[in-house]
Amino acid sequence: MLQIKNLHAQIEGKPILKGINLEINAGTVHAIMGPNGSGKSTLSSVIAGREEYEVTEGEIWFNGVNILELEPEERAREGLFLAFQYPIEIPGVSNANFIKMAVNEVRKHKGLESLSATDFLKLMREKAALVGLKDDFLKRSVNAGFSGGEKKRNEIFQLAMLDPKLSILDETDSGLDIDALRTVAEGVNALKNSENAFLVITHYQRLLDYIVPDVVHVLYDGRIVETGDKDLALKLEDQGYDWVIEKHKQEA
């Protein structure tokens, strides 16, 4: 589904990613962990197409399309989703209207008709319930005055509505209490199937207790330096990142 080959990227002339190789297949959950400043958020931004980052080398293929050529909205319509670490507030635009616009863009791209108002409402209620958001949330403005937990639930609600092929969760666990974390994780688990894939980016292991990864990667200084199964995450939880840094700092 996703192939990243030798990806190098920089911001304002400062190299951040220094040769990332990563392959994600349908039906799998990958986790990327790493110390602060290792390039985790840069990687998610570059995959989603954020303009400020300049790709200097390498390729990203998504279902046979070289997405480095595409605008962020075109990547989204192809089935890529980024759940933001810091979702933006949009006063004056209701969650219902916003998600309707987004879903219709994606459907249009797929050559599908817009959903009827009734079907849409039904779908929204079902997905809102999945992440523990009440119906009145649909009328409220997008993220305006939302708590940290509500914002993250809204990201997973949008994910559920857009039904992407690949979802990247960027530090979705930050700022969440344990109940919100569990709700968000249960939402993600309910959406997992053999056709889609998840890339979970996190500093801490605790989210991975609930969203169990098939593959765990450790990012350090712009490169993936360790790859393993879920036990690797437990080792990091237990021993911290010092051993990773010690082992790989020669290469840096």
Next chain:
Amino acid sequence: MFQEQLPALFEKWGKPELAQIAKNGSFPNRKVESWKYTPVQNIQISESEKSTLNLPFEGILLEPNTQAEGIQIGFEAVDFPRKDIFDDFANESFQRVLTVTISRKFKSELPLIWIHQPTSVSTDCIKIIVEDGATANFVELYQGNQQLALTYSNILVESKAIFNHYQFQFDGFKAGMPQVLSKIYAQQHAQSTYQHTIITFDGSWIRNELNVTHLGEYLFTGMNGLYVADGNRLVDNHTNLEHAKPNGESSEFYKGIAMDRGQAVFNGRIHVFQDAQKTNAFQNNQNLLLSNEAQINAKPQLEIFADDVKCSHGATVGKLRQDEIFYLQSRGLSKETATQLLTNAFGAEVIEKIENETLRSYCLEAWNNKMGV
């Protein structure tokens, strides 16, 4: 030009005394600091019929024969400070001014409505007294193309009274907005609340002056505004708050958008008197500049003479944030749609502060229509 046309027009309308003032007086020009960016010669006058009235929401229309529990209507002479020639026109016209006294017995949830429907150059004036402990919502609406409405309000908010004053300067009737010069003089007694909200996104030439003076302690003044200058529009907001007594609190939040060849002016003066200790004054003015030909002149003007006060102010002029546009793009919306939605949202933040649900929905719907959202 407007200034040269005016004497003949006043003659024609049977107002020789105003014609005389127009002939002999001088109009503000760009050498006058407070009119520097607001050229009077851009006003254009044409006559037209009074349009038919169609209220956009339920309310109590203020007229000489208004009857409502807790509302008393009368007529008084009112004097306004004379700072420019428009004040001379106004004072000359205001011998019998509609005077509305709102008592504690007024319990209606409905807003009081004052409609400006100028047919040429017209002067509207109102005096409002909100008695001890009374609460009311008051809305000014505007209608009529290519005319000039000079509107003057004299407002007294007595102790513990709450007065929410709204000016909706957009065409809720779909008949065109007049040009407006609005002047408000509000005074507040102890423990009162005066909340002013102004929403402007229509009308070719608009200037609003808001003056609030504190006469007592432990009171609150709120001033919220949204102004949009698109096309060739000019919108000017001058606010002046006189923190004359100790322990007063105020919050001012104005947001502006200029695009196309629009011009916007914001001048927010806050004057904290020497003995107005423990004053808490907050001012925030944010502007979006969306085209190279548009102009925004923002001027916070804090004059603080007391030493034990909390005053903060911030003024910004900028573009939309890249990370916000990216967020919307990442949900499949094009850059153009994202820009439109975020500009809409920028303005909606002011509208969302309107507490009255009817009025908030009315403004939000009009704003969304304006922005095509």
